[in-house]
Amino acid sequence: MPELPEVETIKRGVEPFLDKKIIKDIQVNRYDLRFKIPQSIRQDVQGQTINKLNRHGKYLLLDLSNSKTIIWHMGMSGTVKIFSDEKYEPRKHDHVIITTNDNAMVVYNDPRRFGMFYTKESHDVSITPPFSKMGPDAISCTPQELFNNLQTKKSPIKTALLDQSVIAGLGNIYVCEALFKSGISPLCPSNALTQDQIDILLRHSQEILAVAIKNGGSTLKDHRLTDGSMGYMQNFFSVYGRKGLPCNDCTCDHDKTGGIAQIKQSGRSTFYCPQKQK
DNA sequence: AAGTTCACCTGATGGC
């Protein structure tokens, strides 16, 4: 589920309940996520104040008062729900529960368990994987940075944009949407794009991300805001999940093109309009 | 070495 807008939505949802709060307790129901949650997690975080919440790409980072950082990734199906006034009722796949000093419960639920939740010395976070090799966050990435990172890549632009070392935060939905808005074919070799095209691509990417954040992200199946409500961005997709349908503001000859095409690139579905994206 | 495929896991959906 969670690409940058969904993670940002989660960050904004938990921030009032976690920022400057003390972790009174942490309960882990399942340790076997994408990576094992370390057994030391309780002693690493219990009693610590959360000094700051950050997001880089699709990762949430919680800086603690003991100079450790919680590294948190939602995988494909992770959601976070806050129980403060509402009474907590355990649900299937509630794997991690943080209770704060003012008795808010922040609950991480992840059916597929592709997510990650672990700690690291804060000092080491940026100099060890995955962050040591991660590209600039998509929100603050500059056209020059993106151009430079794409220049060395021969793979199709769709595949390159999913590579978090090129640009961090884009996933399958927003890459498809951004390429459509930019009129760029997902099949175009990355190093064949001009700086002008990349300017356009980045501008549209950042605009789509901003709109998506404003709409609380996209709820296809799992994603929810931290109050349990749905995101709305899925209602504004131009191409993603719209195989055979007309593209946004369609002026194409639908009988001729067959509408939006779905292809596979590096094992993942790509949706695009062959007419508008050459 | 860069690019592609596979494995990880659960749940939803569709065909028979």
Next chain:
DNA sequence: TGCCATCAGGTGAACT
């Protein structure tokens, strides 16, 4: 109704 195959917002290991 059940059973099986396929697919899904991501990532890193294991291939070529």
